[in-house]
Amino acid sequence: MGMEKYEFFVRRARNVLTYDPGWSADNRTGAWRAMRPVKDPDKCTDCALCWLFCPDGIIAREGIVIDYAYCKGCGICATECPTGAIRMVPETEEA
Numbered sequence: 001m002g003m004e005k006y007e008f009f010v011r012r013a014r015n016v017l018t019y020d021p022g023w024s025a026d027n028r029t030g031a032w033r034a035m036r037p038v039k040d041p042d043k044c045t046d047c048a049l050c051w052l053f054c055p056d057g058i059i060a061r062e063g064i065v066i067d068y069a070y071c072k073g074c075g076i077c078a079t080e081c082p083t084g085a086i087r088m089v090p091e092t093e094e095a
């Protein structure tokens with residue numbers, strides 16, 4: 001492999017490798033969310049399925065409160081909610 005090609009691959013690798021993964025407190029994934037889940041308190045029966053299914057564990061069990069700093073907007077909570085109490089809203093829209 002020529003030097004030019006080698007340097008190209010090293011530059012590419014630096015863009016995709018994570019040298020210091022840190023932990024969840026360092027990675028506030030809410031910053032790149034396109035859709036956010038919004039809970040309708042009138043429809044919520046406090047069944048806690050959203051809390052159980054959220055892959056990031058960022059829904060507080062008490063009061064079913066979503067931590068938007070870490071919610072990545074995957075929509076699983078809205079899909080699993082049996083009463084349709086959570087709807088996904090584009091970040092460009094008001095809640």
Ligand code: SF4
Pocket residue numbers: 037053054055056057058059066070071072073074075076077078
């Ligand atoms: S959208 Fe995804 S990350 Fe955000 S609260 Fe729902 S399940 Fe959790």
Ligand code: SF4
Pocket residue numbers: 039043044045046047048049050051064080081082083084085086
């Ligand atoms: S899954 Fe729906 S009804 Fe159940 S606690 Fe979550 S928001 Fe409320």
